[in-house]
Structure formats: structure tokens, C-alpha cells
Amino acid sequence: MSYVLIIGAKSDIAKEVARIYAKNGYNLYLVARDCDSITDLAKDIKIRSNVNVKLCEFDIAKFETHQSFYNGLEEKPLGVIVVAGYMSEQKECENNFEKTLNTINVNYTGAVSILNIIANDMEKNKNGFIIGVSSVAGDRGRKANYIYGSSKAAFSTYLSGLRNRLFESKVQVLTVKPGFVATKMTAGLDLPAKLTAQPENVAEDIFVAQQKGKDILYTKSIWGLVMLVIKHIPEFIFKKMSI
Template sequence: MNTVLIIGAKSDIAKALARAYAANHSNLQLAARKVHELETFANDLRIRHRIDVSLYELDITATASHQSFYETVTPKPQGVIVASGYMCEQEAAQTSLEKTLQTLNVNFTGAVCLLNIVANDFEARQEGFIVGISSVAGDRGRASNYIYGAAKAGFSAYLSGLRNRLYASGVHVMSVKPGFVNTKMTAALRLSAPLTAQPDEVAEDILNAQQRNVDILYTKGIWRYIMGVITLIPESLFKKMHL
């Protein structure tokens, strides 16, 4: 039986992923801040799917603790999914040093430092898969969301390089680029219904794509075409648009 480690396990998408992988007969290791709050959720998965679920305390920004965190993870997982993320209002991200750093540290620095440790282990074992949840926001910087977008762009570039490096070791790395998803993160936003996915839909897409070794997954799929058009708009025109 495979074991999958989910980072940022309290996220709505992560919980949907935990349910999807549990239904697919994977044991789970859930890592999050205040992870005890996941005890009831974990119990439900154990009973419903007869799988092992263990909980680990982790703050993705506490980079100095990553090595000791990964050493305590037993058994070593066959798959790691990074679902942690942080998005505040753009105005706050561009005026508050604390929020700027939190945006960069959760979405980029923390994720990179942790995955470096996982990648070295998987490379030595010549097995495993890594799924990083980035965002369409990383495909092009927009005035309304460019600090979060910049962190996600960095994360997407990191995942691309990691995929390139680990290919020779038989370790697959998948980048996930969700468009709009109906979660806590977007609860205050008015999202276009036809372009918005539910967490369970995203989780099913991720599980299916990961099993097929897809490299880059857009979910919903239409976002691949939307971002294809957005990235083609000339910069001279793009800077005059209010996106």
C-alpha cells in the first residue's frame, strides 16, 4: 500500500485530496499547523477506508525545522503533495512587510526548502512522486495579485526544474495550476461560477493526472486556454488592462 504525505493538510483542496487518496487505498500522513484539529477528520478516514492516517505538526515557513520534521515521518512516503498556500489582498501584500514575506515564504521559500529534502530522499530511493499546487496566478503577473503570483511563478519554475532533474531517477513531479476553486482562500471573492471548480473536482483531477504521470495540470482544464491567451497579450497592451 502506498503512503502519501500531504503538506498543508487543513486546506480545503488538501482535505478533498486526502479523501480521494484514501478511497484509492493509500495510507496518509497529514502535516499542518495545529494538526490536532484534524484528529476527527483523520479518524473518519481510518474507519471509512481502513487505512493508516498519521498526523504531523508542520509550519511550512519554519524552514529550520524541515529536516527534523522529515526525519520523524515514518514510514517514508511514496508520494508528497504540497497544498499549503497563503493569499491576502494585493493591497496588504504590497504595503505590509509582514504580509509580503508571508506570501513569499508560504508559497515559495518554505515549499522549496521542504521539497529539496524530499527530492534528495526520493532521488536516492529512485522512487516516488511529488505534486506541487501552484496557480494560474503564476503564469503572468497582474496588478491585482502579483505578489502571490510572483511566489507561485517561482514555485512553478522550481517544480519544472525539479521534474527535469528527477526524471532520470524515475521520480515524477507534477505541477498543478488551479484556476478559481471554491475554498476558504477565495471565500471573500466573487468568482465566475462556470470557471470555478469545487475542491473534490480538483482532487479527482489531481489523482487521475498523477496516476498518468501528467507534467502540468490545469484544473479546470479550460484555464490552460485562458492562460494561453493571457500570456500572448503584448506587454504594451497588457499594462493598460485592469486585470
């Protein structure tokens, strides 16, 4: 069976995505900055699903390592899922450009760096799928998180263009826009229960959307409607709001 490459495999969403792809017979490359904490996860997935699971060190912000990382994969993956992300504190970013730059590099530049390499290969082979986990925060800039939001907006736009480019090569590109998800990224935030998804539900939604050949996924689905309303609020009103 083919390999799926999961980038940012220590993320709570990524762990559930790994389980669901393995359950459906896919072999896995799980890649993250420091894989020690996911060796048990890898063993557990191997035993439960009887698939190959390979762990590799990978830092999405170390662009110079990306080509050799990809060249080193014995079997090239059928699919790649970029889950790595960094939600910075907005106020900290306003006063610390290093934080701002890391937000942009993890959420956008790093994803572009590795996906440019993989997309060229998939385009040549006329086969494969690419999934990018962006965010509803990229749909409209808000004062509470526009540094993070703008990096996700850039990523969503990149994925849209990539989808357009790879359509003729029959390579699927899926943009995932989660709303609130209960993970370590949002631990400590007071999230509204009705609008908050669990990582296993997000993973299930991602798998189903990818298998159906979808382009854009809002998860929970209610976020599609919420963002439609938010995107249509006129700017002269929106700029005065605190949401």
C-alpha cells in the same frame, strides 16, 4: 500500502485530496500547523477507507524544523503533495513587507525547503512522486495579485526544474495550476461560476493526473486555454489592462 504526505492538510483542497488517496488504498501523513481541527477528518478517513492516517504538526514557514520533521517519519512517503498556500491581500502587501515575506515564505521558500530534502531521498531511491499546488496566478503578473502571483511563479519554475532533474531517476513531478476554486481562501470573492471548480473536482483531477504520470495540470481544464490567451497578449497592451 505506501504513505502519501499531504502538507497543508487543513486546506479545503487537501482534505479532498486526502480522501481520494485513502479511497485508493494509500496510507496518509496529514501535516498542518495545528492539527486539532482535522482529527475528526482523520478518524472518518480511517473508518471509511481502512488505511493508516497519521497527523503531524508542521509549519511550512519554519524551515529550520523541516529536516528533523522528515527524519522523524518512520516510513518515508512514496508521494508528497504540497498544498499549503497563502493568498495575501495585494494592497496590504504593498505597504507591509512582513505580509509580503510571509506570502513568499509559505508559497515558495517553505515549499523549496521541504521539497529539497524529500527530492534528494527520492532521487537516491529512484522512486516516488511530488505534487506542488501552484496557481494560474503564477503564469502572468497582474496588478491585482502580483505578490501572490510571483511567489507561485517561482514555485512553478522550481517544480519545472525539479521535474527536469528527477526525470532520469523516474521520480514524477506534477505542477497543479488551479484557476478559481471555491474554498475558504476565496470565500467572499465574487467568482464566475463557469470558471470555478469545487475542491472535490480539483482533488479528482490531481489524482487522475498523478496516476497518469502527467507533468502539468490546469484545473478546471478550461484554464489551460484561458492562460494561453492571457500569456500571449503583448506586454504593451497587457500593461494597460485591468484584468
